Amino acid sequence: MQEAKIAIRDLACRRGDRVLFRGLSLALNAGEALQVAGGNGIGKSSLLRIVAGLAPAFAGTVEREGAIGLVDERPALDTSQALGDALAFWARIDGTSQDAAQAARDRLGLADLLDVPVRYLSTGQKKRAALARLIGQAAPLWLLDEPLNGLDVHAVELTEAIVAEHCAGGGIALVASHQPFRIEGLQRLALADFAL
């Protein structure tokens, strides 16, 4: 796996004409996982989008080393395609080997759903499909926005295990969630401390 590092210095985020948080600094090195906690609308998703480079920071800097994998509320799978085709598209884009892609699908219990059009999948099934895409991407930096939303008890445990393995293998996970996320050595950051 590539070198992995995230360093955030003095970050501030503005949405509309409101500053959501400011003065946020943190550093994550290979193998570390951090949960960003806080209530709705406090800026967890915005923080992840800034770290991903998809949204501009109002102030401060973000340094990253390593490719980024993002799972948010949008699965980025074609609603009209069968799940198997939609995942195969991302496997081709990411250059995932057949075996690795199949292993990820099987592990997340998607094997029986491959013929089903994405629009008929439930929230939890789409979330699992997005996780399979993330695993296939083999990016060292994982940004997970509410990864447990819509998942059943078994899938929650599975997701936690997958994230723990990713970190054990030298990856970094930044999890934004208001739900408890249970993996060993997980650091926590309450975003409310930086809100205005």
Add this chain to the structure above:
Amino acid sequence: MTGRVFALLKRDLARLLLGGRGGGALMPVLFFLSVAMLYPFAVGPDAPLLARTGGGVIWVAALLAAILPLDRLVEPDIEQGQFDQWALRGISEELVIAVRVLAHWLSFGPPLMLATLPAAALLGLEAGTLAIVELGLLAGTPGLAALGVTVAALTAGLRGGTALAGLLVIPMAVPILIFGAGSLAIGGESGLALTAAASLVLLAIAPFAGGAAVRAARG
């Protein structure tokens, strides 16, 4: 990189040419043929009149048919997060838009040129006129595709974006229509070159304007 371009093109063609619920390339072609079929009913069975005006009707029908798939071109990929995922993988919006223009053209340009054959028969066009209409469509439809994708990117996410996109495309497509339909006049063959020139300008602008629009929509 080439592999990624092919993967993008294959996916775009699966969506636009074969189509999911949107009907793919079939809807614009059926729309185009219905206009060609309705026109003789409206103006009556005056063969010389039909033969004289038929080429222009085909052009108008082609332009309007090109507007039909606009809402499926860019907006779903912004909504479902595909553009964000591509950006994270270092695939630029410009590349995606350029591939989309090609896929959009393949899904309506050649099908419309094929549908022009039965449409010309319905309108009683002569062989010479038909040949110029086909050449004009070959020169003009790539420009219409580029324009369609650009405007679809510009209006993605706006309320009533589809209706607005249609309204925006029509005035900007006027040069292609004037030169394309104008080439049907006697001695107007140079119009074909101007149609192709207008197309080339639109093709050159589309990836950059469309890419910038997608980034702006990200906010």
